[in-house]
Amino acid sequence: MRRRRFVQVSATAAGGLLVTVAIPAGLRRALAAAAQPPAVGLGAFIEIAADGTVTIASKNPEIGQGVKTSLPMLVAEELEVPWQRIRVVQAGLDPRYGDQGAGGSTSVSENWNGLRQAGAAARTLLIAAAAARWGVQPATCRAESGTVVHSATGRHLSYGDLAAAAARLPAPTDVVLKAPSDYRLIGSRVAGVDNGAIVTGRATYGIDSRVPGMLHACVLHPPFGHRLEKLDRTRAKAVAGVHVIVEIAPLPSPLHLRQGVAVLADSTWAAMQGQRALEATWEPTGGPAIDSTALDTAMLRAIEQAGDTVRNDGNVAAALAAAARTVEATYQVPLLAHAPMEPMNCLADVKADRAEVWGPMQDPDGVRGLTARVTGLDPQAVTVHMTRAGGGFGRRLMSDYAAEAAYLSKAAGRPVQVVWTREEDFRQDFFRPCGIHRLRAGIDAAGRITCWEHRLANPSRYAYARNDRPPVASEMYPDDFPAGCLPNVRLGYTHVASGVPGGAWRSTLHSSNAFAVQSFVDELAHGLGRDPLALRLELLGPPRRLDYRGHGGPVFDTGRLAGVLQLAAARSGWGTAPAAGRARGIAGHFTFGSYAAHVVEVSRGPAGVRVDRIVVAIDCGQVVNLSGAEAQAQGGVYDGLGAALHGEITVAAGRVKQTNFDGYRLLRMDEAPPVEVHFVPSSAAPSGLGEPPVPPVAPALANAVFALTGVRHRTLPLAGRLRS
Amino acid sequence: MPALTLLVNGTRRQVDLRPDTPLLWALRDGLGLTGAKYGCGTGQCGACTVQLDGVAVRSCTVPVSQLGEKSITTVEGLSRDGSHPVQRAWIAEDVAQCGYCQAGQIMAAAALLQRTPRPSEAEIVAAMRGNLCRCGTYQRIRAAIRRAAGEEA
Numbered sequence: 023m024r025r026r027r028f029v030q031v032s033a034t035a036a037g038g039l040l041v042t043v044a045i046p047a048g049l050r051r052a053l054a055a056a057a058q059p060p061a062v063g064l065g066a067f068i069e070i071a072a073d074g075t076v077t078i079a080s081k082n083p084e085i086g087q088g089v090k091t092s093l094p095m096l097v098a099e100e101l102e103v104p105w106q107r108i109r110v111v112q113a114g115l116d117p118r119y120g121d122q123g124a125g126g127s128t129s130v131s132e133n134w135n136g137l138r139q140a141g142a143a144a145r146t147l148l149i150a151a152a153a154a155r156w157g158v159q160p161a162t163c164r165a166e167s168g169t170v171v172h173s174a175t176g177r178h179l180s181y182g183d184l185a186a187a188a189a190r191l192p193a194p195t196d197v198v199l200k201a202p203s204d205y206r207l208i209g210s211r212v213a214g215v216d217n218g219a220i221v222t223g224r225a226t227y228g229i230d231s232r233v234p235g236m237l238h239a240c241v242l243h244p245p246f247g248h249r250l251e252k253l254d255r256t257r258a259k260a261v262a263g264v265h266v267i268v269e270i271a272p273l274p275s276p277l278h279l280r281q282g283v284a285v286l287a288d289s290t291w292a293a294m295q296g297q298r299a300l301e302a303t304w305e306p307t308g309g310p311a312i313d314s315t316a317l318d319t320a321m322l323r324a325i326e327q328a329g330d331t332v333r334n335d336g337n338v339a340a341a342l343a344a345a346a347r348t349v350e351a352t353y354q355v356p357l358l359a360h361a362p363m364e365p366m367n368c369l370a371d372v373k374a375d376r377a378e379v380w381g382p383m384q385d386p387d388g389v390r391g392l393t394a395r396v397t398g399l400d401p402q403a404v405t406v407h408m409t410r411a412g413g414g415f416g417r418r419l420m421s422d423y424a425a426e427a428a429y430l431s432k433a434a435g436r437p438v439q440v441v442w443t444r445e446e447d448f449r450q451d452f453f454r455p456c457g458i459h460r461l462r463a464g465i466d467a468a469g470r471i472t473c474w475e476h477r478l479a480n481p482s483r484y485a486y487a488r489n490d491r492p493p494v495a496s497e498m499y500p501d502d503f504p505a506g507c508l509p510n511v512r513l514g515y516t517h518v519a520s521g522v523p524g525g526a527w528r529s530t531l532h533s534s535n536a537f538a539v540q541s542f543v544d545e546l547a548h549g550l551g552r553d554p555l556a557l558r559l560e561l562l563g564p565p566r567r568l569d570y571r572g573h574g575g576p577v578f579d580t581g582r583l584a585g586v587l588q589l590a591a592a593r594s595g596w597g598t599a600p601a602a603g604r605a606r607g608i609a610g611h612f613t614f615g616s617y618a619a620h621v622v623e624v625s626r627g628p629a630g631v632r633v634d635r636i637v638v639a640i641d642c643g644q645v646v647n648l649s650g651a652e653a654q655a656q657g658g659v660y661d662g663l664g665a666a667l668h669g670e671i672t673v674a675a676g677r678v679k680q681t682n683f684d685g686y687r688l689l690r691m692d693e694a695p696p697v698e699v700h701f702v703p704s705s706a707a708p709s710g711l712g713e714p715p716v717p718p719v720a721p722a723l724a725n726a727v728f729a730l731t732g733v734r735h736r737t738l739p740l741a742g743r744l745r746s
Numbered sequence: 747m748p749a750l751t752l753l754v755n756g757t758r759r760q761v762d763l764r765p766d767t768p769l770l771w772a773l774r775d776g777l778g779l780t781g782a783k784y785g786c787g788t789g790q791c792g793a794c795t796v797q798l799d800g801v802a803v804r805s806c807t808v809p810v811s812q813l814g815e816k817s818i819t820t821v822e823g824l825s826r827d828g829s830h831p832v833q834r835a836w837i838a839e840d841v842a843q844c845g846y847c848q849a850g851q852i853m854a855a856a857a858l859l860q861r862t863p864r865p866s867e868a869e870i871v872a873a874m875r876g877n878l879c880r881c882g883t884y885q886r887i888r889a890a891i892r893r894a895a896g897e898e899a
Contacts, residue, residue, distance in 0.1 A: 086844025086881045213840040220845035221833040221852060223781020223821035230780040238775070262764055289763075290784070291771035363785050363793055363846040363880045412783070412846025413880050444786045649840045653883070657843055660882025683790040683878060690875045694884035 067097055067119075067140045070148075074168065074182030076101070077109045081119040082129045083383055084112065084216070085414035086657075087712045088650035089129045091215045093137055095646055096130075099207045100141030100200060102165035103181065110215045115386040115406035122408075124384040125419050125526065126573050127614040127710025130646055134708050142197040144188075151187040152179045202644065202705040211649040216410065228382035228409045229441060231369040236437035237265060239430050240293035241282040243450050245676035247312040247521050248304035249281055257299040258285055263292030267300070268433045270426060276523060277487055278392055279425040280450065286434055290441050297443070306676075312521035314357070314456075314672040317481065320518045321458040324479035325352065329514030333500040336510030338464075341473030345464030351545055353461070353538040354737045357671035358454035358527050359686055364412020365447040366423035370430070371437035376403040377428060382411030384418040392425040397432050415661075416526035420452055445681040452525025453671055455480045455497065459538035464510075469550050471561070473510035476539070480531075482517045483524030490519040497531040499572050503539065503583065503612065506568040507561050522673055528661055529713040530573075532613045533720070537666075537738065540609035540721030545734060554725065555591050555608055559584050574615035574710060582641045583612050585702055586619040589639035593700050594621035601625075604634060607726025609718040615709025616642040617702075620659065622722040624730050630745035631727055633663065633695045638715060640699065643706035655699040655715045662719025664689030667741040687741075750810055754779070755823025765811035770794045772810045773820060781821035781849045785878070792877030795850035796820045802857035802873075821849035824856060832856045835894035843881035851877050855891050864895050 069077040078097050084090035094110045113119055121132065145165045152170035153160040156177060163172050171178045202208075219225040244250060255267045264287045273279040285296030310316070342348055368381035370393065377397055383389050386406045394401040411418060423440060431438040442450070457480030464473040476498070484495035496515040505511050527533065547557040565581020587610045591597065600606055603625050610619030623635040638655050645651045668687035672679045680686035720738060727744065728734050735743055749760045754777060761776035768787075773779040773796070782805050785793030789804035796805045797819040824830045828837075832855050842848045851874070858865055858873040865873065870891050879887070 084844075086846075088843065211840070213837060214842055214845075216845065217837045217840065217842055218828055220842045220848050221821070221836045222824075222828045223779070223849050225845055226780075227783070227846060229784065230774075232778075289767075289771060289775040291767050291775065292764075294787075361880060363791065363844065363878065364783070365785075411844060413844045415880070441784070444788075653840065653843055653881075653886070656885055657882035660884065661880075664882075682788055683786050684788070688878050688880060689882065689884075690878065691884045691887070692871045692875045694882070697885055 067137065068101065068144050070144070070181050070185040072182055072185060074107070074180050075109065076103050076107060076168070076181065077111055079111055079113040081113045081122055081133070083122070083124045083386060083408040083411060085124050085382070085384060085411040085418065087124065087129065087654060088214060088647060089124070091212055092130055092647045092650055093133055094215070095207050095212060096133065096137035097141040099205060100138045101145050103168045105207060105212060107168055112408060114408065115390055122386050124414060125416070127712045127714065130708045131615060131710060138199050139197055142199055143194055146194045146197050147188040147191050148181055148184045150191055151184040155179065155187065208644065208646055209648060212647045213649060225410055227364055227412050228369070228380065229364055229367045229412070231380040231409060231439065233369065233371055233437045236369065236439055237286045237288065237434055238290045238293045239284045239286045239438050239440045240290070240297035240443060241270065241284045241426060241440060241446065242297050242300050242302060243280055243282045243446060244304045246523065246673065247307055247309055247676040249307050250283065250302060251305035252303045253283060254301035257301060258296040261287070261292060261296040261299055263287045263289055264296040266434060267296070268430055270429055273395070273425070275487070277420055277422065279396060279422055279429065282426065284426070284430050284440070286430065286438060293441070294443060309521060312676040313674055317456065317518065317520045317522065321456070321479045324516040324518050325458045325460050325477055327516050329477050329479070329516040330496065332496050332498045332513035332515050333505055334512050335505070336473070338473045338475050338510045338512040341510040342462065342464045342475070345472060346467040348462060348464050349546055349549055350460065350462045351542055351736060353459040353541060355457050355534045355537060356669065356738060357456045357522065357673070358665055358669045359448055359451045359671050359680070360415045360417035360525070360527060361448065361686060361688065362411070362413030362415055362417055365442045365444055366417070367439065367441040368424040368427035369437060369439040370424070370427035372397050372428055372431040375399070376405070377431070378405045378407070379424060379428065380407040380409055381424055381427070382409055382414070382418060383421060383424065384411070384414045384416070385421055388421040389424040392421050393428040396425050396429045415528045417451060419526055448681045448686060449678045452483070452523040454527030454533065455483055455524045455531065457531070457534050459535070461538060461542040463542070463546055465550070471508060471546060474504055474508050475512045475514070477514045477516070478535070479516040479518050481520035481522055481524055483526065485517050485519070486522070486524040498535065499532070501568065501570040501572070501575070501578060502535060504561050506578070507563055507580065521676070528658070529613055529716040532611060532713070532717040533662070533665065536609065536611040536717035537720040537724070540611065540718065541724050541736065544607070544721070544725040544728065548728070555587060555596055558587055558610065574613055578612050582617045583610055583619070586610055586617045586639040586641050589700055589702060590619040590621045590637050593639065593698065594623065594637035596621060605726055605730035607722045607724065607729055609721035609725060611714070611717040613710065613714045613717055616640060616711060616714040618714045618718050620718045620722040622719070622726040624723070624726040626730070626746065631730065633693070633723065635695050636663070636697045638697060638699045639702065640711070640715065641702035641704060642711045642714065643704050643708045645701050646708055651701065651711055652699045654711045656697045658712065658715030659697050659719055660689050660694055662716040663693070663723065666720035666723050666738055667693065668739050670739050752810065752813060752818060753815065754818045755820060761810065763810055766809050768806050769796065769808045769810055769813065769818070770805040773805065779820050779822050783846055783849060785847065791847070792850045792854060793847045795853040795877065797853055797857050800857060800860055802854045819853070821853055824852065830856060831894040832859065832890070835890040838893060839886045839890040841883050841886040841890050843883055847877060847879045851879065851887055855887070855894065858891070859894055865891065
C-alpha cells in the first residue's frame with residue numbers, strides 16, 4: 023500500500039525527531055493568521071529522544087473509549103517500536119493535530135490513515151539515516167523493534183542513535199504502509215496505558231485538577247423555562263469558607279452558557295454547602311409549561327400526522343390500500359440522561375491577556391471558543407488541557423460547564439474550579455430526546471411485506487439548539503434499514519416543541535429508532551409465522567452497497583448487516599431449542615459505519631424476567647485493540663441494557679424529577695449478564711465502535727421477552743413491566 | 747476551626763475543616779488524596795469508597811468528626827506500588843474504561859477479599875452491587891475479583 027502524504031519533520035531541542043502529518047489548509051491559514059500561536063507542550067505525534075525513549079502523543083480526549091491506547095498503537099505499529107518502550111502523553115488542544123473532538127465514534131476511523139502515516143514517515147527517515155551512515159541503499163535495510171537493521175550484514179543501529187540524523191533529512195513525500203498480514207500490534211490485546219495510574223488513584227481527571235490559589239465553585243441553575251426572580255444570599259454567605267457569590271448572566275443559547283448562581287469557596291464542600299443555602303426564587307420566562315405529561319400528549323397528537331417527508335419511495339398509500347392486511351404498532355421511548363460518573367466540572371485560570379483551562383471534555387475546540395467568548399480573549403490566547411474524563415456519552419459535547427468556569431474565574435480574578443453536584447448534573451443535562459414511533463406495514467396475499475411506513479414525533483435536539491425555530495432537522499435517518507430494501511417506504515417526521523434540552527446520547531437517536539424498527543420487524547415475523555432471523559435476512563436481500571447519508575456513511579452494506587446477524591445467531595445457538603424456561607430475541611443495526619447484532623437470552627427468575635446472556639456480533643472493520651474493542655462492546659451493551667430496563671427522565675413544571683442514582687437507575691452488577699463478543703474478521707478500514715453496540719440491545723431484549731412471555735412491550739423502560 | 751487528626755494510610759494527618767465535612771472532601775481538598783471520587787454525594791454510587799478499619803465505606807457520607815481513631819485506607823494507600831493482588835488483577839483483566847469509578851471498585855473488592863478470600867459469585871455481587879460503573883466494566887470486575895482470589899489462595 024503506497025500513499026502520498028506531506029510530512030513535516032523537525033529536530034527537538036534535545037536532539038530528537040518530531041514528525042507530524044500535514045495540517046489541513048484551513049487550519050494552517052488560521053494558524054498563520056494568528057499573531058501568537060498557542061503554547062504547546064509537545065509539538066507532534068512522535069518524539070524519539072537520543073536515549074531511545076519514544077513518546078507518542080494521543081491527540082483526542084480519553085473519555086473511556088480507549089483512544090489514549092488505540093491511537094498511539096497506530097503510530098507504534100508503523101514505527102516498529104515494541105509497545106513496552108513507548109510512553110504515551112495526552113496532547114493539548116493544538117491546530118497542528120487537526121480535529122481533536124470525541125464524538126460520533128470517529129476517533130479511530132478518522133485517524134487510521136494519518137497516524138499510521140506519521141509512524142511510517144518516521145520509520146522511513148530512520149531507515150534513510152541508517153542507510154546513509156552505512157553507505158547502502160535504504161531498500162536493503164529494515165526497521166525492527168526500535169532499530170534499523172542492514173539485512174545483508176546484520177548491522178544495526180538503534181532509533182536513539184539515529185534520531186538526530188533522521189531529523190535533518192528531508193521529509194518523505196511517499197511512505198509505504200504495512201500490509202495487514204504484517205501487523206504485530208494492530209488487532210492484538212493491549213492494556214490501557216493509564217491502568218497503573220488508575221488502580222493506584224494517581225490518574226488525574228478534571229475534578230482532580232489543582233492549581234495554586236484556586237477557588238472551588240458550585241452553581242445553582244434555574245429550572246427549564248425559568249429565570250432568577252429573587253436571590254437571598256444571606257445564609258449562603260454565612261457558610262464558613264464561602265468567599266463570594268456570583269450571578270452568571272447567560273449567553274443567548276442555552277447550549278453555551280445558562281443562567282446560574284455560583285458560590286465560590288475555599289473548598290468543594292464549602293461551595294456545595296453554600297449552594298444549598300442559596301435562597302433563590304424562579305419565575306417562568308413565559309413559554310408553555312415544560313412538562314413530560316404535556317409532552318407525551320403532544321407527541322400522541324403529532325403522531326397522527328403524516329409528518330415532514332424524510333424519505334418516500336414508491337407509493338406507500340397505494341400499497342397499504344392494496345395490501346391483503348396491514349400491521350400497525352406504536353412505540354414510545356423516554357428522555358435519557360447521560361449521567362457520566364464524573365459530574366460536569368472544569369478548572370479555568372483567566373488572566374488579563376490569556377486563559378488556561380483543564381477539564382474533562384469531548385469538544386476541546388468548543389471549550390476554547392466558549393472560553394474566548396465569555397472572557398473576551400482571542401481564542402489563540404486560550405490554552406486547553408484535556409484531562410482524562412470520567413465518561414462522556416455525548417454530554418461533554420456541550421461545553422457549558424467549561425464556559426461557567428471561565429466566566430467565574432474572570433469574575434473572581436483567580437483560578438476557579440466549577441464542580442456540579444450530581445443533582446445539578448441531572449437537572450442541567452441535554453437529554454436523549456423522548457419520542458413516539460408509529461410503524462405500519464402492508465402484507466400481500468402471499469405473506470410478503472410490500473410497504474413500510476415509519477412516523478416519528480419527538481422534540482428534535484436540533485430544534486432545541488435553535489429555540490424551536492424552523493427549519494427543524496429530523497432525527498430520522500433517511501437511509502436506515504429497511505429503506506432501500508422494500509419498494510414502498512415512507513418516513514415521516516414531526517417535531518414537537520418541548521423546551522426540554524436535547525443532546526447527543528451515545529448512538530444519538532439510533533437508540534430510539536432501532537428499538538422501533540427492530541421490534542416491528544419481530545412483530546411482523548411472528549405475525550407471519552416466520553423466523554425473526556430469516557425474515558431479517560430476506561428483507562436485507564442479496565449483499566449490496568446502498569447509499570447512506572449521515573454519520574457512518576456513505577455506504578450501508580446489507581451483506582455486512584446480514585453477516586453480523588448470522589454470526590450472532592450461530593454463536594448463540596439460534597435455531598436450536600434454548601434451555602428449558604429460556605427464550606431468545608435478536609436485533610441488528612447499522613450505525614457509525616459499523617454493524618452490530620445481538621441475541622439476548624432471557625428466563626423467568628423469582629422477581630420476574632431475567633437477562634441471562636447476551637451474544638454480540640460486530641463488524642467494525644479492522645479491530646485495532648482487541649481488549650479495548652471488547653470492552654467497548656460489553657460496555658455499550660450494558661449501557662443499552664441499563665437504559666432499556668431503567669432509563670427514564672421526567673420533567674414537571676420545568677423541573678427534572680430524577681436527580682440522583684436513586685431516581686435514575688443505572689445498571690448494577692446483579693443485572694449485568696455475561697456478554698460474549700464476536701468480531702467479524704476484517705481488514706477493512708476501522709469504523710465506529712463506541713456507539714454501535716447500543717441500539718440493538720433494547721429491541722433484542724423486547725423481542726426475547728415476547729418469545730418468553732408472549733407479551734409485546736412497546737414502551738421503554740422495561741424493568742417495571744417485567745416484574746412478576 | 748479546630749484541627750482534626752486523621753489516621754490515613756498509616757500516617758497521622760491534620761486537617762482544618764468543619765466537623766460536618768465528609769471524609770471524601772477531607773481527603774480530596776484537605777489532604778490532596780484525589781483517588782476517591784465524588785459521584786453522587788449520597789452513598790449510592792460507590793465512587794468514593796475507602797476502607798475504615800478494613801471495612802468498605804462511602805466516604806461521601808461519613809463526617810470527619812465521627813472518625814476518631816479509625817484507620818482510613820484509600821486507594822493510594824492500598825499498596826506502596828500498586829502491587830496489591832486486586833490492583834494487579836485489575837491491570838491483568840484490563841478492567842478500566844474511563845476509570846473514574848475504579849478506585850471505589852478496587853477498595854470494595856479488596857475489603858471483600860479481606861473478609862472472604864474465596865467469594866462465591868453471589869458474594870461478589872452482594873459486595874459490589876453498590877458500586878456503579880457507567881462504562882459497564884462489570885464483567886471484567888468479576889473476572890478480576892476471581893483472579894485476585896486465586897492469587898491470594
